[in-house]
Structure formats: C-alpha cells, structure tokens
Amino acid sequence: xxxxxxxxKPVYTGLTPDPGACQHVLAGEGPGTEALLRMRRELAxxxxxxxxxxxxVALFYTAGAGPDRGDxxxxxxxxxxxxxxDTDGLCQALNEYLADAGMGVRLYVAGSEAFLWRVVASxxxxxxxxxxAIQMERxxxxxxxxxxxxxxxxxxxxxxxxxxxxGCGLNLFVRDHFSRRLGVYQGVCxxxxxxxxxxxxxxxxx
Amino acid sequence: xxxxxxVAEPNVKPVETFRDDFTYSNSPEAIRRFPFxxxxxxxxxxxxIEPHNGGPPGSAYAxxxxxxxxxxSEIEERRRVLEEDPSRCTVLPHMMTAQWDTLELLMESLSTxxxxxxxxxxxxxxxxxxNRLLGxxxxxxxxxxxxxxxxxxxxxxxxxxxxxxLHDQRDDMLYMDGGMLTCQADWSLQFDLGMNFHEWHGPVxxxxxMGIFDRALKYLLNLQVGHPVRRLNWTMTVNPRxxxxxxxxxxxxxxxxxxxxxxxxxxxxxxxxxxxLYRLPRSNAVLFSIRCYxxxxxxxxxxxxxxxxxxxxxxxxPDDLADYKGFIDYRPLVVDYLSQFDDGEELTPxxxxx
Numbered sequence: 001x002x003x004x005x006x007x008x009k010p011v012y013t014g015l016t017p018d019p020g021a022c023q024h025v026l027a028g029e030g031p032g033t034e035a036l037l038r039m040r041r042e043l044a045x046x047x048x049x050x051x052x053x054x055x056x057v058a059l060f061y062t063a064g065a066g067p068d069r070g071d072x073x074x075x076x077x078x079x080x081x082x083x084x085x086d087t088d089g090l091c092q093a094l095n096e097y098l099a100d101a102g103m104g105v106r107l108y109v110a111g112s113e114a115f116l117w118r119v120v121a122s123x124x125x126x127x128x129x130x131x132x133a134i135q136m137e138r139x140x141x142x143x144x145x146x147x148x149x150x151x152x153x154x155x156x157x158x159x160x161x162x163x164x165x166x167g168c169g170l171n172l173f174v175r176d177h178f179s180r181r182l183g184v185y186q187g188v189c190x191x192x193x194x195x196x197x198x199x200x201x202x203x204x205x206x
Numbered sequence: 207x208x209x210x211x212x213v214a215e216p217n218v219k220p221v222e223t224f225r226d227d228f229t230y231s232n233s234p235e236a237i238r239r240f241p242f243x244x245x246x247x248x249x250x251x252x253x254x255i256e257p258h259n260g261g262p263p264g265s266a267y268a269x270x271x272x273x274x275x276x277x278x279s280e281i282e283e284r285r286r287v288l289e290e291d292p293s294r295c296t297v298l299p300h301m302m303t304a305q306w307d308t309l310e311l312l313m314e315s316l317s318t319x320x321x322x323x324x325x326x327x328x329x330x331x332x333x334x335x336x337n338r339l340l341g342x343x344x345x346x347x348x349x350x351x352x353x354x355x356x357x358x359x360x361x362x363x364x365x366x367x368x369x370x371x372l373h374d375q376r377d378d379m380l381y382m383d384g385g386m387l388t389c390q391a392d393w394s395l396q397f398d399l400g401m402n403f404h405e406w407h408g409p410v411x412x413x414x415x416m417g418i419f420d421r422a423l424k425y426l427l428n429l430q431v432g433h434p435v436r437r438l439n440w441t442m443t444v445n446p447r448x449x450x451x452x453x454x455x456x457x458x459x460x461x462x463x464x465x466x467x468x469x470x471x472x473x474x475x476x477x478x479x480x481x482x483l484y485r486l487p488r489s490n491a492v493l494f495s496i497r498c499y500x501x502x503x504x505x506x507x508x509x510x511x512x513x514x515x516x517x518x519x520x521x522x523x524p525d526d527l528a529d530y531k532g533f534i535d536y537r538p539l540v541v542d543y544l545s546q547f548d549d550g551e552e553l554t555p556x557x558x559x560x
Contacts, residue, residue: 006408006409007404007405007407007408007414008401008404008405008406008408008409009408147397149394149397149452149453149455150453150454150455150456170456175409176408176409177397177408177409178405178408179397179398179399179400179401180400180401180405181399181400181401182397186394186397186452188452188455189455189456189459192455192456192457192458192459192460193459193460193462193463193535194463195460
C-alpha cells in the first residue's frame with residue numbers, strides 16, 4: 001500500500017567519520033549502540049581514508065527505545081560517555097554542548113527514526129545547527145514516528161500500516177510523505193470513504 | 207496589469223455555503239467565464255506555464271487576482287475554517303518582509319483592477335486601505351505589524367479569494383515557508399511547511415520521473431519581479447466543498463461514496479485551480495496564488511463543447527492520475543453520465559466555450 005519513491009522520505013546512509021571536522025559529537029540511544037561503538041573505534045583508530053582523530057570526541061547516550069547497552073559504551077575504553085535518563089535530558093545537554101562548540105563540529109546520531117529526528121530538530125531549532133553538519137544512522141526495528149493528520153497526535157513507534165491512532169482512535173494509513181520539520185510521517189484515515197472497511201495491517205519494512 | 211474595462215464587474219452574490227446544505231451555485235455568466243482547463247481531448251502533465259499578463263476581456267485571466275460573484279461566500283468560508291483551525295494560516299518568522307510584499311501586491315492589484323470596490327491611499331508609509339465589499343477601512347504604517355489588526359499576510363489574504371503560499375528562495379531551492387490554506391485540494395500546510403520544492407511535491411505520481419519538477423523549479427528560480435506566470439491544475443470534488451483538506455478528510459471522504467447515477471450531475475464538480483506565481487520585490491520570495499473554481503457537471507454540461515471534451519478527458523485519463531486525484535472510484539459514474547452529451551463530433555482546439 002505504501003507509495004514507493006516519494007521524494008520527502010528520508011534516505012539514511014549510516015555514520016562515517018568526517019575528516020574535515022574538528023569536533024565529533026555522537027548522540028545515540030540503545031538500538032544505536034553498535035553504530036556508536038563502531039564510530040568511536042574509527043574515530044580513535046582511524047579507518048581507510050582517515051587518520052585517528054586528533055580532534056575531540058563527545059558521546060551523549062540514553063537508553064531510549066532500548067534495550068539499554070550503556071555498560072558496553074562505558075567499557076569500551078574510548079573515553080567517558082555522558083548518560084541521560086531520557087531523550088529530553090540528552091537533547092538539553094547536547095544543545096548546551098553544541099552552543100559552545102566552534103566551527104567544524106559534526107553531529108552523528110544513531111537510534112530509532114523517532115530519536116533521530118527528535119535530536120535533529122532539537123539541535124536545528126535550538127542552536128541553529130545545519131542539517132548538512134548532521135549524519136544519521138537508523139537502528140533497531142523499522143518503526144516510524146507518525147502524526148495523525150486529523151488530531152495531530154504523534155505515535156513515535158508505528159510498526160504497521162494500518163494502525164489505530166492513540167489520540168482519536170481512527171484507523172490510519174501511513175503515507176511515505178515525511179516532514180523533516182516535524183520529524184514525522186503522515187497518518188491519514190484509511191476508511192473515510194467506507195467506514196468500518198479497515199484493511200489488515202501490514203508490517204512497515206523500512 | 208490590464209486596463210480596467212477588460213476586467214469583469216463582479217456581481218457579488220449574498221453568502222452561499224460550501225458545506226452542510228451546499229447552497230453554492232454558478233450563474234450563467236460565471237459558467238461562461240469558468241477557466242476550463244482542457245484544450246485537447248486528453249490530459250497529461252506538462253510544464254504548462256505561461257505569462258500571467260492578462261487575458262480575454264471579462265475572463266478569469268484578465269485581472270491579477272480574480273474577484274467574482276462568490277467573493278463574500280469564499281471570504282465567509284475562509285473565516286469559518288480559520289475559526290476551527292487557526293493553523294491553516296501559518297508563516298515562518300523569517301518571512302515578515304515577504305508578508306509585507308504580499309500585502310502591497312494584493313492591495314495594488316485589487317485597487318487597480320477593481321477601483322469600484324478597493325482603494326489604496328499612500329502617504330509615505332501611512333497607508334489607508336478600503337475594502338467596500340467587506341466594509342473595511344484601515345489606516346496603518348507599512349512595515350509596522352503593530353499597526354494592523356493581524357499580521358500583514360493573514361490580514362490581506364482574509365480579504366482575497368483563493369489560497370496563497372509563500373516560498374523563500376535559498377541555495378537554488380524554493381521552500382514552503384508560509385501560507386493561507388482554506389480551500390486546498392487535499393494537502394496540508396502544517397505538514398508541508400518548511401519543505402523544499404521536491405519534498406512537498408513528493409506524493410505526486412509520474413511527474414518526478416518525467417522531469418516536470420526539475421524543469422518547473424529551474425523556471426521558477428528565475429522568475430522576475432513584474433513578470434508573473436500562471437498555470438491551471440484540476441481535480442474533481444464531490445459537492446461544492448472548498449475545504450477538502452486532509453485534516454478534515456475523515457469528515458468529507460464519505461462524500462465520494464455517495465455519488466449515484468441519479469445525483470452525479472449535481473454532486474460531482476470539476477475543481478480548477480488558476481495558479482499564479484509572483485516574484486516579490488523586497489524579500490525575493492515567491493508568492494503562489496491558488497484560486498479555486500468549482501463547477502458542477504450539470505453546470506458544465508450547459509456548454510456542449512465542454513461536456514464532450516470533459517467526457518473524453520475523463521475516459522482516457524490514466525488510472526494512477528485518477529487515483530492520485532481521488533476520483534477513481536466514482537469516475538465511471540461521471541463518464542457514463544457525460545456520455546449522453548457526447549456525439550463524438552470533432553471539437554475545435556482550445557478551451558474556449560464555443
């Protein structure tokens with residue numbers, strides 16, 4: 001039922017150290033732990049195209065969508081992560097850090113799609129960070145943040161189209177149309193033209 | 207700008223409704239000047255952009271912003287939509303200069319094209335705006351939002367028929383950074399706000415692959431002040447409903463299931479958007495005006511050429527376009543109904559009624 005190739009649907013490439021950056025800032029939640037570990041290793045040891053980072057590396061972490069793998073980050077020997085109880089706390093501390101950062105800072109975000117866009121929106125709207133200076137890697141199950149177009153309730157982790165809106169109870173079809181400003185896909189009533197005729201939910205695969 | 211004699215005098219009707227009892231209808235004069243969008247017997251996308259520098263006397267193309275017999279009805283409908291959902295008018299904060307540009311353009315155009323209804327008097331920055339159709343007379347300081355009862359963009363677009371969007375131009379791209387949307391064909395300003403040109407056109411089928419949007423964007427990035435352009439777009443709507451927003455789709459979607467062979471002539475409407483684009487002088491933003499016209503199939507069928515042509519266009523329209531435009535389910539009813547008017551004769555080229 002989804003519409004392939006919609007231009008507003010984000011394409012996630014994965015994180016790669018930016019050799020031009022002076023400061024590397026990593027932000028992640030539980031499902032992004034693998035990506036965070038990999039990035040810290042590459043930044044510390046260098047990778048194919050890049051010498052080890054002489055520049056500073058900071059890491060902000062919350063368990064978020066889980067599972068919590070913070071202990072692995074604490075143990076891997078590449079500096080001390082900063083841990084937060086929730087995404088709001090992480091975003092607030094991250095913004096304070098970014099506000100003091102100079103030119104050449106790069107932000108790398110790893111986690112669920114809802115987490116990625118929470119962090120991006122916070123850094124963009126809070127401290128004016130350009131999306132060009134942010135990389136994202138989507139991790140964990142392919143659940144999407146979806147906003148009901150009718151009642152404006154956002155469900156951060158929708159795994160099927162169709163789903164029932166937790167706000168107004170309407171059965172919603174998940175469109176591939178995505179708003180980077182709001183960080184959400186659009187959910188639209190699926191049975192408006194034939195009330196009660198609700199198709200079987202299908203798993204979202206990306 | 208056309209000389210005023212070429213602009214039709216709007217015989218403004220008392221308020222009619224676009225919801226509930228749907229009292230909206232077109233007079234014979236309004237039907238004859240309807241901007242019928244089909245110059246040929248079939249339809250496919252094209253970059254159908256032309257200069258917006260007037261048109262045949264009395265036509266919808268003659269004035270910069272067309273005011274017609276439905277003026278009071280559409281202004282009232284806009285007021286009702288905004289009362290229920292104020293976010294239908296939203297402009298991002300960095301667009302204030304573009305708001306003033308819009309106010310100036312609309313006031314200048316309306317007072318030039320319709321001096322009997324609108325007057326703009328300027329004394330330096332002290333401007334006085336009179337809209338006699340709505341009984342408005344306000345004096346304000348151009349550039350000072352505190353001197354108007356609302357922000358300038360909302361203030362003026364509440365007095366003009368049609369939707370408006372404002373587009374910032376940065377890094378060779380246009381962004382949807384504001385708008386007044388109360389009569390839209392199923393897209394959401396709140397959702398699309400801030401999107402770039404390709405993103406907000408994301409859901410449109412075929413046109414990306416045809417290169418339509420790349421070419422259109424390139425054209426629009428070079429739009430010049432004083433040289434507006436226009437195009438037509440179209441779809442179908444059940445009942446003369448202006449507010450076919452996605453926000454309210456769960457309320458109006460059911461209309462599509464209520465078209466029958468008996469009521470199709472009155473219920474099914476051709477919905478045409480006369481879209482015009484203006485480069486704004488101070489902000490370098492682009493103002494996009496989307497003027498919506500609705501005509502029932504029965505009203506349209508009073509023009510024999512249009513009934514025949516619309517029959518042929520609908521019959522041959524590719525399914526994916528009919529699906530995207532939202533009328534694929536009741537299209538067969540409209541085609542069957544229109545077939546009674548179509549004897550198959552060869553039609554003269556062009557969209558004119560005769």
